[in-house]
Amino acid sequence: MPKAGAPKAGAPKAGAPKGGATMNDVAAAAGVSQATVSLVLNDAAGTRFSEETRRRVQDVAHQLGYRTNAHAKVLRDGVAGMIGFLGDFVATAPFAGKIIEGAQARAWEAGLLLLTVSTGGDKALEIASLETMLSYKMAGVVYASMYHRVLDVPDVLAEVPAVVLNARDRSGRFPSIAPQEELGGYTATRRLLDAGHRRIAMINIGAVDGELPAAVGRFDGYRKALSEAGLDDDPALHLIGKGNESGGFDNALALMTGHAPPTAIFCANDRTAWGAYQALAQLGLSIPYDVSVVGFDNQETLAPHLRPGLTTLELPFVEMGRRAVELLLSGAERNGTTEFFECPLVERHSVAAPQNPNQRTGTA
Amino acid sequence: MPKAGAPKAGAPKAGAPKGGATMNDVAAAAGVSQATVSLVLNDAAGTRFSEETRRRVQDVAHQLGYRTNAHAKVLRDGVAGMIGFLGDFVATAPFAGKIIEGAQARAWEAGLLLLTVSTGGDKALEIASLETMLSYKMAGVVYASMYHRVLDVPDVLAEVPAVVLNARDRSGRFPSIAPQEELGGYTATRRLLDAGHRRIAMINIGAVDGELPAAVGRFDGYRKALSEAGLDDDPALHLIGKGNESGGFDNALALMTGHAPPTAIFCANDRTAWGAYQALAQLGLSIPYDVSVVGFDNQETLAPHLRPGLTTLELPFVEMGRRAVELLLSGAERNGTTEFFECPLVERHSVAAPQNPNQRTGTA
DNA sequence: CCGGGCAAGTAATTCGTATAACTTGCCCAT
DNA sequence: ATGGGCAAGTTATACGAATTACTTGCCCGG
Numbered sequence: 001m002p003k004a005g006a007p008k009a010g011a012p013k014a015g016a017p018k019g020g021a022t023m024n025d026v027a028a029a030a031g032v033s034q035a036t037v038s039l040v041l042n043d044a045a046g047t048r049f050s051e052e053t054r055r056r057v058q059d060v061a062h063q064l065g066y067r068t069n070a071h072a073k074v075l076r077d078g079v080a081g082m083i084g085f086l087g088d089f090v091a092t093a094p095f096a097g098k099i100i101e102g103a104q105a106r107a108w109e110a111g112l113l114l115l116t117v118s119t120g121g122d123k124a125l126e127i128a129s130l131e132t133m134l135s136y137k138m139a140g141v142v143y144a145s146m147y148h149r150v151l152d153v154p155d156v157l158a159e160v161p162a163v164v165l166n167a168r169d170r171s172g173r174f175p176s177i178a179p180q181e182e183l184g185g186y187t188a189t190r191r192l193l194d195a196g197h198r199r200i201a202m203i204n205i206g207a208v209d210g211e212l213p214a215a216v217g218r219f220d221g222y223r224k225a226l227s228e229a230g231l232d233d234d235p236a237l238h239l240i241g242k243g244n245e246s247g248g249f250d251n252a253l254a255l256m257t258g259h260a261p262p263t264a265i266f267c268a269n270d271r272t273a274w275g276a277y278q279a280l281a282q283l284g285l286s287i288p289y290d291v292s293v294v295g296f297d298n299q300e301t302l303a304p305h306l307r308p309g310l311t312t313l314e315l316p317f318v319e320m321g322r323r324a325v326e327l328l329l330s331g332a333e334r335n336g337t338t339e340f341f342e343c344p345l346v347e348r349h350s351v352a353a354p355q356n357p358n359q360r361t362g363t364a
Numbered sequence: 365m366p367k368a369g370a371p372k373a374g375a376p377k378a379g380a381p382k383g384g385a386t387m388n389d390v391a392a393a394a395g396v397s398q399a400t401v402s403l404v405l406n407d408a409a410g411t412r413f414s415e416e417t418r419r420r421v422q423d424v425a426h427q428l429g430y431r432t433n434a435h436a437k438v439l440r441d442g443v444a445g446m447i448g449f450l451g452d453f454v455a456t457a458p459f460a461g462k463i464i465e466g467a468q469a470r471a472w473e474a475g476l477l478l479l480t481v482s483t484g485g486d487k488a489l490e491i492a493s494l495e496t497m498l499s500y501k502m503a504g505v506v507y508a509s510m511y512h513r514v515l516d517v518p519d520v521l522a523e524v525p526a527v528v529l530n531a532r533d534r535s536g537r538f539p540s541i542a543p544q545e546e547l548g549g550y551t552a553t554r555r556l557l558d559a560g561h562r563r564i565a566m567i568n569i570g571a572v573d574g575e576l577p578a579a580v581g582r583f584d585g586y587r588k589a590l591s592e593a594g595l596d597d598d599p600a601l602h603l604i605g606k607g608n609e610s611g612g613f614d615n616a617l618a619l620m621t622g623h624a625p626p627t628a629i630f631c632a633n634d635r636t637a638w639g640a641y642q643a644l645a646q647l648g649l650s651i652p653y654d655v656s657v658v659g660f661d662n663q664e665t666l667a668p669h670l671r672p673g674l675t676t677l678e679l680p681f682v683e684m685g686r687r688a689v690e691l692l693l694s695g696a697e698r699n700g701t702t703e704f705f706e707c708p709l710v711e712r713h714s715v716a717a718p719q720n721p722n723q724r725t726g727t728a
Numbered sequence: 729c730c731g732g733g734c735a736a737g738t739a740a741t742t743c744g745t746a747t748a749a750c751t752t753g754c755c756c757a758t
Numbered sequence: 759a760t761g762g763g764c765a766a767g768t769t770a771t772a773c774g775a776a777t778t779a780c781t782t783g784c785c786c787g788g
Contacts, residue, residue: 067498075774118465136434274669307642386743388744414766436745
């Protein structure tokens with residue numbers, strides 16, 4: 001036999017769970033060359049090998065518990081089966097999971113893993129993570145923000161396909177994905193108008209100074225709906241909270257004890273709405289009979305569990321996450337256009353017709 | 365001594381758009397061998413090279429935007445600078461973030477990235493993810509559960525250093541990390557006893573059938589505290605909810621409208637406590653004046669925002685996450701011991717002395 | 729008996745890095 | 759003068775998989 005090749009010294013024991021069998025191990029055990037193993041296992045070359053050989057190689061690979069070494073493959077192919085997901089989420093952000101869920105699901109459908117890193121806003125960690133991601137030749141990077149805003153993206157990001165998620169890139173270099181805030185605010189307000197309300201307050205989640213698209217957009221939508229309905233924009237009815245429970249509580253209290261309280265409140269997020277619920281309860285006001293409330297976010301851990309269930313707008317985070325990965329995969333060219341996602345109304349039980357359409361004064 | 369050679373000509377513009385410079389590119393540009401580049405950049409061989417050469421290599425590397433190819437390095441070194449984190453979290457789990465935050469922080473301190481995958485309980489995805497992680501030669505894998513339970517770990521996990529987090533491995537092959545449920549239940553109950561309560565109910569989050577350590581342990585602690593105080597264990601005061609708001613609501617309602625209502629309720633998690641709050645509000649009962657409440661979890665988005673703030677036990681998720689990675693890094697041998705973490709009491713305002721004629725104390 | 733054609737497989741190379749082993753030039757002590 | 763010792767490098771190879779180009783044996787037509 002021509003192949004008097006010396007058997008490898010120290011051949012790995014069969015099925016040794018050690019470091020893992022390589023193609024060479026499989027080749028040796030099956031009595032073929034490494035190339036054959038590669039070709040057979042990847043089913044690459046049509047019917048280039050005999051049924052007999054294919055079978056043998058496959059069996060041996062299975063017996064040895066062969067698993068491909070991803071690094072060797074990437075080294076040769078140039079690009080890894082991983083997508084980076086970089087977020088500034090603080091751990092408590094309840095929707096972080098939703099966005100990641102969508103992104104991950106889509107990545108997985110494409111056979112890719114999503115490598116998630118939460119920086120908590122730490123810039124050094126952010127840069128370092130990006131560097132690492134680039135070292136690993138990630139197929140792309142999703143740069144996600146905890147809340148909708150305009151942000152500055154680190155320059156390194158330009159070296160890889162990237163998309164900005166739940167935010168807009170100030171430099172306009174990257175495609176962005178964001179919720180359609182204005183339409184959301186409009187829809188929320190319309191819902192209340194349609195129910196018959198005419199005196200509708202808004203408790204916002206921040207100043208309307210241009211840096212917080214959620215606050216700006218939702219307010220714009222609110223005003224648009226109001227003006228379409230021929231109503232004046234009463235500044236006394238637009239209050240600024242901090243986007244949390246106490247902001248909702250304090251402002252709702254002020255609103256309802258003021259001299260001309262509204263019959264409905266649009267809270268620019270669900271946490272604010274929760275605070276408003278607590279204030280209204282404290283005043284002995286019932287929702288929705290005395291006051292109607294609409295929220296924003298449809299936070300799963302909150303909105304359905306309030307009593308009554310909160311009518312609110314859903315931030316379509318799962319879809320946004322999906323779409324971000326989709327964009328990466330599509331290899332679309334790098335234009336900085338923003339894709340806006342509609343926020344559907346989720347109807348529950350916090351909206352009803354006002355009791356006294358015309359005049360309301362005392363609390364009762 | 366200025367070196368004769370002028371600054372390298374033809375340096376690619378900053379942010380080379382191409383695939384990225386390799387060590388060979390740097391070597392060529394700096395006029396040295398690839399080995400020199402490797403040794404200099406890794407600062408490996410003491411002071412093996414002249415200051416002059418070092419400088420030149422470093423400069424050129426920087427100019428070319430050299431970044432190490434992690435796959436080449438791993439291929440050679442055998443193990444990657446990544447740790448896998450596999451969780452069955454549904455996206456809404458509010459503490460998922462906490463656990464990951466801790467794990468990630470610790471990994472980062474060791475210069476490792478944490479690769480997080482949420483399977484949502486999908487077994488196929490779980491196995492596939494693990495396979496991928498193994499393909500990438502992860503330094504270790506954290507297998508995390510959304511809630512404390514006894515689970516069956518997939519066999520492949522045995523091929524890599526692994527630790528089970530927030531759960532216990534039935535097979536006893538892996539080290540586990542879990543909260544100290546019983547002590548938590550004991551502490552919660554003691555807090556109420558110390559405040560003077562004698563009729564203390566518990567709304568549990570599941571049956572006490574052995575499969576849910578949180579339900580079992582917290583209940584055991586409750587009973588232990590009661591019996592230490594010489595109190596009978598009245599079965600009418602132990603109710604089983606579903607661990608959510610409506611479980612708390614319904615059971616609290618039943619409890620307080622029953623024929624001998626308690627003066628205090630220990631809710632086995634914060635969501636249940638929230639439901640209880642709502643039921644008590646509906647009955648016109650005030651917390652803590654009429655009824656005291658203690659929760660469990662210290663959920664950030666919930667406990668501090670309830671009115672009054674909820675006194676509860678904190679699940680030390682950040683520390684648990686840290687510890688999981690710590691264990692992986694320590695390379696401890698694979699014994700299946702479980703490490704238990706204490707849950708500290710977080711004092712807020714939902715506990716006061718009972719109004720009972722027996723125990724007269726002024727509310728401070 | 730020549731060579732084309734095909735089936736079945738193998739050798740050799742590539743990816744980028746780390747490192748063990750070797751080279752070269754020079755100084756210095758014997 | 760001879761070689762030891764050191765500084766400052768370089769050469770060569772391995773890691774694991776994919777792939778291109780080649781080999782080998784055999785059949786078959788003319």
